[in-house]
Amino acid sequence: TQLLEQSPQFLSIQEGENLTVYCNSSSVFSSLQWYRQEPGEGPVLLVTVVTGGEVKKLKRLTFQFGDARKDSSLHITAAQPGDTGLYLCAGARDYKLSFGAGTTVTVRA
């Protein structure tokens, strides 16, 4: 059983559309990270959120940490084909990272 549940598992959208990926848990985390992984490569860190209720924006990506520090969301505005990849959330607890199963995002041109 995964400590972090991600939804949806797969997401296929047209270029220019918006999308949201969710990461939920019953556990509290000291911080939560989002990674993107492309085929044949290792995950690359996108952002770390630390404070409950925190919102971080990176260009067209918006990350939110839940008030209770148990959940998070990633929103992409006007998605582009370059956003295609596997998005992973990871919660820090007891100085270790636990990863969600990931959301595979495909943006069609």
Next chain:
Amino acid sequence: DAGVIQSPRHEVTEMGQEVTLRCKPISGHDYLFWYRQTMMRGLELLIYFNNNVPIDDSGMPEDRFSAKMPNASFSTLKIQPSEPRDSAVYFCASSLGLARSTDTQYFGPGTRLTVL
């Protein structure tokens, strides 16, 4: 910096054979992690080291798995004997610190292991 280096990138072996995966972390990083990624279980932490000392190996699945870090620039993950269910992508990652807000784990490209 070249980033985290892993070798080999692909390994195909037969059940019962010994497999050794290698990792060179980013210079100056004090922490090294070994992860395994499968479709069924996602990305799982196997073991991590701090200053070459194993700190937590609770994720190592069985005694068939062992990991060493003889110096700050090299680590190995060994599976002996290997089994088909060990087939996965194995990642090595390194970081300056440990899962605090400013600590980033840098992942290598992974080793895709197939055990026939």
